[in-house]
Amino acid sequence: MSAAEADGIFHRARGRTLDAFSSEKEREWKGPFYFIQGADPQFGLMKAWSVGDCDKGGDEWEQEIRLTEQAVHAINKLNPRPRFLVLCGDLIHAMPGIKAVFSGHYHRNAGGTYQNLDMVVSSAIGCQLGKDTHGLRVVVVTAENIVHRYYSLDELSERGLDPDLMELMKKK
Template sequence: MAESLDMFHRAKQRTFSGLTRDAEHRWTGPFYFIQAADPQLGLMKAWKDGNCDGGGDEWTEEVELTKQAVEAVNRLRPRPRFMVLCGDLVHSMPGVKAVFSGHYHRNAGGYFDGLDMVVSSAIGCQLGEDTHGVRVVVVTADGVVHRYHSLEQLSTAGMDEDLRALLEA
């Protein structure tokens, strides 16, 4: 465990000790990835209203632009190796019932004053006993239902049947 924790302390002075010329000397061919930033849901309305400290109670424009970005990236050929989304994800959270995050590298969360904080474990390095996976989140008119799925389960069986049934209702 100590060795895996040390992995997160290897970045120093704009270098990463695991990414050396000796370790990465084999080139496997060109590739590309997509870097996107700052969907910042809610900022466009807040900016237009002149209330950037508050406001932002509508996300319509940013959601449409984000959909446009995803659709454009999905059409690219050859497909990018991966996509990284950086920066501010939200400006404000109108009517939010749950906040989903990562970075803890294990499943966790809590509930306070009507807000569910959901921390999903990692696709990559695990710091607990959770399997490598993703969280499936189903949003209906009645609420939000979410469950963590291992990559193996998702690949072989897909999402749980009860979650799939919610989409058909």
């Protein structure tokens, strides 16, 4: 697979389907296959663990990056190639200078703050379990701040971003 093809595959998911696995091609059993399951690259944990302070010390990712690259190289050498890769578990442990964590799965807007770290839960594009509308969260990151706002799909389609968010994105 060329670099262009590899880059393009990430833009092929539509309607909860990845066209790399079309129903027409996958309709009938074509024999055994295998896939790779990886877990917990957890960038930042190795240093935190080595210094004995898992609440701090996660400011270096060098070891985890090296191991993740090693995993990718090992997978790319396999013949036959795996059908797909599933990566699950903790992706990061700590991030230098992290101010907010954004997540979903609650199907409603929620959040809180703990020790200067904001936890922001965005409601769903799909099924709503609360009173929030179907929507998306826009996050603007500047050198000084992180500003986020949830927009309904209709709001975002009809009027776009609010002027104050657009102002924040102007280069200074």
